[in-house]
Amino acid sequence: METLEQVMETLNMETVLKAESGPCITHLLPIRDALDILSGKWKIPIIVALCVHKRRFKELHRDITGITAKMLSKELKELEVNKLVNRAVHATSPVTVEYSITEYGHSLWPVIRELRDWGLKHRDKIIYHPEEA
Amino acid sequence: METLEQVMETLNMETVLKAESGPCITHLLPIRDALDILSGKWKIPIIVALCVHKRRFKELHRDITGITAKMLSKELKELEVNKLVNRAVHATSPVTVEYSITEYGHSLWPVIRELRDWGLKHRDKIIYHPEEA
DNA sequence: CAGCATCCTCAGTGATACTG
DNA sequence: CAGTATCACTGAGGATGCTG
Numbered sequence: 001m002e003t004l005e006q007v008m009e010t011l012n013m014e015t016v017l018k019a020e021s022g023p024c025i026t027h028l029l030p031i032r033d034a035l036d037i038l039s040g041k042w043k044i045p046i047i048v049a050l051c052v053h054k055r056r057f058k059e060l061h062r063d064i065t066g067i068t069a070k071m072l073s074k075e076l077k078e079l080e081v082n083k084l085v086n087r088a089v090h091a092t093s094p095v096t097v098e099y100s101i102t103e104y105g106h107s108l109w110p111v112i113r114e115l116r117d118w119g120l121k122h123r124d125k126i127i128y129h130p131e132e133a
Numbered sequence: 134m135e136t137l138e139q140v141m142e143t144l145n146m147e148t149v150l151k152a153e154s155g156p157c158i159t160h161l162l163p164i165r166d167a168l169d170i171l172s173g174k175w176k177i178p179i180i181v182a183l184c185v186h187k188r189r190f191k192e193l194h195r196d197i198t199g200i201t202a203k204m205l206s207k208e209l210k211e212l213e214v215n216k217l218v219n220r221a222v223h224a225t226s227p228v229t230v231e232y233s234i235t236e237y238g239h240s241l242w243p244v245i246r247e248l249r250d251w252g253l254k255h256r257d258k259i260i261y262h263p264e265e266a
Numbered sequence: 267c268a269g270c271a272t273c274c275t276c277a278g279t280g281a282t283a284c285t286g
Numbered sequence: 287c288a289g290t291a292t293c294a295c296t297g298a299g300g301a302t303g304c305t306g
Binding site: 004017029030031033034035037038039044045048053082083094104107110112113114115116117118119120121122123125126 | 148160161162163164165166167168170171172177178181203215216237240241243244245247248249250251254255256259263
Binding site for chain 1: 268
């Protein structure tokens with residue numbers, strides 16, 4: 001089992017931190033990419049909602065408390081660009097659009113699980129045991 | 134092995150999305166907590182830098198390209214509150230302050246690894262194979 | 267229904283200067 | 287050295303109304 005230090009060494013820190021390119025592209029940047037795709041106020045709720053089952057725009061708008069149509073539209077577009085979400089237009093009248101999680105979207109699961117697991121432990125540590133160093 | 138759908142079901146989505154409290158606290162919120170702690174422009178570079186070895190404020194300021202003293206100070210404070218980073222003041226003259234990763238900080242490793250691994254695969258998929266659905 | 271256009275605001279960030 | 291204070295700016299996100 002590698003330690004955090006060992007892994008960080010593989011990141012070639014001293015080079016990475018100051019590099020404009022090179023090692024940075026294969027090391028720090030991927031972390032940033034993943035973070036950028038998941039962060040923001042609505043990405044996770046949308047992904048979670050679509051993981052349960054496919055939904056239409058209006059349904060998402062209704063099921064995700066507080067989101068505006070503008071943000072929902074924008075976020076879905078980003079998720080679609082990243083191939084995490086599929087957009088299917090049905091030629092009904094009026095048209096309906098169904099959004100669903102892609103197969104590729106499932107690859108996010110290990111990431112989300114780690115985030116959730118760490119977040120749970122962290123909540124416990126900080127909120128319920130704030131006194132411990 | 135659980136599927137993403139199965140896990141999402143355990144999140145009790147329909148309840149979670151609309152809940153102000155209750156299930157939300159143990160499910161969506163931890164993900165947001167973790168994300169909040171890691172996201173932003175400087176948290177990861179700081180953590181990575183400190184994982185290689187402890188550093189003083191000035192050293193961090195020098196080693197992390199582009200960060201301002203104000204942001205460095207603010208980010209270190211947040212990391213310290215979350216017990217990921219330790220702040221040690223030495224009564225030299227003038228005083229020096231050493232920042233280091235805590236034992237608890239190491240618990241972030243699985244999270245960072247998953248983010249990096251997914252980010253690497255994603256980079257490959259989106260940038261080098263943009264044509265594939 | 268599924269969005270887009272417009273306007274707005276305010277918290278996060280940067281630049282610069284200053285302090286114990 | 288290790289920060290803080292002040293000001294200015296930007297952009298994520300919200301409110302509202304409109305369209306194909």
